[in-house]
Amino acid sequence: MTTRLPLNALRVFEACARHGSFLAASEELAITPGAVSRQIKALEAELEVRLFDRFNRAVRLTQAGEQLAVGVSQGLSTLQAAVDAVRSRRDAPLVVTVLHSLAARWLVPRLYDFQARYPDVEILVSASDAPKDLARDNIDVAIRLGRGPYPGLHVTHLFDTVLVPVCSPGLLRKYGPFEHPNDLARTVLLHDVNMIAAEPEWSDWLAAAGADKVNPRRGPRFSNTYLSIEAALSDRGVALADEAMVIDDLRSGRLVQPFALTLPTTLAQWVLCLPEKAEQPNIRRFRAWLLEQAQKDGLAPSIDQKSTDEP
Structure with a gap:
């Protein structure tokens, strides 16, 4: 049976990885920093791996986080291109x-x-x-x-x-x-x-x-x-x-x-x-x-x- 992808958490993860900051990701996604932190913790728990090293004012990807970030970024880009292609058919x-x-x-x-x-x-x-x-x-x-x-x-x-x-x-x-x-x-x-x-x-x-x-x-x-x-x-x-x-x-x-x-x-x-x-x-x-x-x-x-x- 195929495991259902945690798409919301992956979207939050991609923003955090790109900005290197939970706060900046929360501002981009229009959600609270606490919500960002909960999504990342839930994703780490599901994957059973640490994705970020936390510091006072920033976060840094772990080796596993870097590997995941590459795939998630490519996957979201592919999804966006597919959605844009279908949406463009309306016009x-x-x-x-x-x-x-x-x-x-x-x-x-x-x-x-x-x-x-x-x-x-x-x-x-x-x-x-x-x-x-x-x-x-x-x-x-x-x-x-x-x-x-x-x-x-x-x-x-x-x-x-x-x-x-x-x-x-x-x-x-x-x-x-x-x-x-x-x-x-x-x-x-x-x-x-x-x-x-x-x-x-x-x-x-x-x-x-x-x-x-x-x-x-x-x-x-x-x-x-x-x-x-x-x-x-x-x-x-x-x-x-x-x-x-x-x-x-x-x-x-x-x-x-x-x-x-x-x-x-x-x-x-x-x-x-x-x-x-x-x-x-x-x-x-x-x-x-x-x-x-x-x-x-x-x-x-x-x-x-x-x-x-x-x-």
């Missing part, structure tokens, strides 16, 4: 990791609203498509696309992924009107390289639309949804995009939806954080703000969202 930026496409096309255009509400909260957006270890990489919030359940993390459902066909008004004028999904054979289909197994694609949408005269495999492929949407904006074809990624372009008219049919998926965007950090004020504010933005965009159907700490 550090709120680090948010998010997929490149969602960052560029949904999160970043809305961040001004969060910053206007909470001007004292500094946010660092780390766009990455690679998995992150929230603890090792010092990530406060992760927004991730997947099916869950993300065991060991605090999990909040942000919104489901729904795919919609989109193209530019210029392409629609050139190759339209598209009266039946088979009319897409007249233009180019833009594809994403699937990042998640069984992620829906053009073949699924065309089958649901009853389009049997369109080759679902033809057309260029892109490693990032952002690139396929940029291609659609440049009149290069029709993209099958996550609704959240194109909602602003549809509102502005930069993109149009040639067919009303949408394709629900089994994927969703999730807000993840470490359970022990979930109720930190800035993380809680950011999570609530994300949900509010999703509801405002009509991506989250209900304000009654559930958050869970997975075991």
